[in-house]
Amino acid sequence: MSSYSLTDFDSEGRGDVARWFFAMNLIPFHDNRISLNSWYCNSKLAENTPFGKLPVLEIDGLKICQSKAIGRLLAKRYGYYGRNDLEQARIDMVVDCIADVMDRGLHIFFYMDEGSKKQKELKDFIETTLPEGVACLSNILDENQYGTGFVGETLTWADYEFASQFSWLEIAGHVVNLPSNLRNLMNTVLNIPQIKEYRENYAKRSQHLQQVMSSYKLYYFDFPGRAEVIRWQFLLAKVPFEEERIPKEKWADLKPKYLSDLPFGQLPLLEVDGKKLCQSGAINRMLAKKFGNYGKNIEEETRIDMVIGCMSDVIEPAVVIYIRNKDSPDFEKKAADYENRVLPEGLAKLEKLLEQNNEGIGFVGKDITWADLELVVQTGWCKSINLKPNFPPRIQKLREHVLQIPEIAAYVAKYDK
Incomplete structure (x- = not known):
């Protein structure tokens, strides 16, 4: 036979x-x-x-x-x-x-x-x-x-x-x-x-087919930020979505319009068949599950969550220092400590997590996952605020791989100007 x-x-x-x-x-x-x-x-x-x-x-x-x-x-x-x-x-x-x-x-x-x-x-x-x-x-x-x-x-x-x-x-x-x-x-x-x-x-x-049957509308500012991984997930899954990009300088005037839909008064906001969701982590996790970017079993899902949490520990201090407290009197001191110590140490730890995966180029399994997209977007954001991180080899290789995916490369060429 x-x-x-x-x-x-x-x-x-x-x-x-x-x-x-x-x-x-x-x-x-x-x-x-x-x-x-x-x-x-x-x-x-x-x-x-x-x-x-x-x-x-x-x-x-x-x-x-x-x-x-x-x-x-x-x-x-x-x-x-x-x-x-x-x-x-x-x-x-x-x-x-x-x-x-x-x-x-x-x-x-x-x-x-x-x-x-x-x-x-x-x-x-x-x-x-x-x-x-x-x-x-x-x-x-x-x-x-x-x-x-x-x-x-x-x-x-x-x-x-x-x-x-x-x-x-x-x-x-x-x-x-x-x-x-x-x-x-x-x-x-x-x-x-x-x-x-x-x-x-x-x-x-x-x-x-399930994705085609759903309608999506994303609300966020007209720059990458916390909605960028959401956008990339739609692109990779080839799922159409409507998008309203809001100029940051107009947000103060427009915010009252959206307040009833925003439990914490923050963007991004995603509408799925008319139902409204906020919090970028919750949105990304839902899309990762739906589009196949969230691992193949509970162990892989947990590891992806772990990597996302570790990444937040590395990047969130930069948000506090460079965005929220940039006018602080000790800004220069904190910024120098972040760039020379916190960020390199964090990248080294993320590099070790990458090295633990022997199956593929990313953090978990053979395929690109939500965690990998998050790394590329977050480290790219660091560069956008004029930080000059020295990426370890596995992180650099992963960044190059993701940024060469045709859908993402075309998107970046269009918007990253």
Whole structure:
């Protein structure tokens, strides 16, 4: 028997039909799921795939990419690819028709920048492209006089592909007005015992889809500060968010407007589906959990919290000295002590924490976490107040790595002026 390993995102999507085929045929396989954060922050993951994309199916050591190639292969192996060349051609036709509809939607949802153009394209997709595609698929389904699916007497790859792709749309929050024949087909597929059990037991729904369904609005000043890591988490997760940047010099006049929403009269403030949250630590922890930046178990989560606390011990004295007490008569003395003793000692301790992680470049595990983003932002803030810290090698390497992540590099180039 062949050995199978499927690598795909930790979500429902293009790899699901392969998982369904394995489940229905009781075929053991290694289900290697990768978070979006890991994929975007670790370029080596893409380099280890044949074409820089997921899913990838490894069969006895041979890697195969492209979801349709994977689906077609497994359909042939397990009897979901028709009885003759005409049925196979018709199955391919339906799968390609589904792709014509879905690929446009995926491009709009995940790859277009937020703005009026995206909203126009999305409206056109939902009101025109999707209904037209559904109508064509309904007609094709009606042409089959032999069974409940698109081709022949039994369900084929085309039927599973349809059910997977269109149920994905509905999970994403886009209710599709399916004709009764297509709705019945989807229900037939999704109620197959092995598929139903697989979906019910799949505890981790696609994090990216959950994020798309939420709306976010961030309120903070028009400079980095305590909201910068929040912004970076949205960028790395490719989650759109609205932002209101408030000029610091106007805050005194604008503060009364926000006081009812600010328990302590401070920013940042994040609205999530209309619910208001304050305190940067609480906001970042929530986003880190939601976006996969908070470790893989309670031990890693605790270590991330520990690093964040240690970092606060290093940086908060600088906030007190350089921001709140900069007019103090003993400012020069305290500033010199901080720059020459407190900061170097703190960086040395953080360096030791980095050295304790043998799995990756950051503080915890293999992937970039909230703690790593916090380090880069906080040490960058030190430089912005004209401190000239001498970064130890691991800290310097981590800073360079994070600042070279494309989304962060583009953001810094735009705002760090």
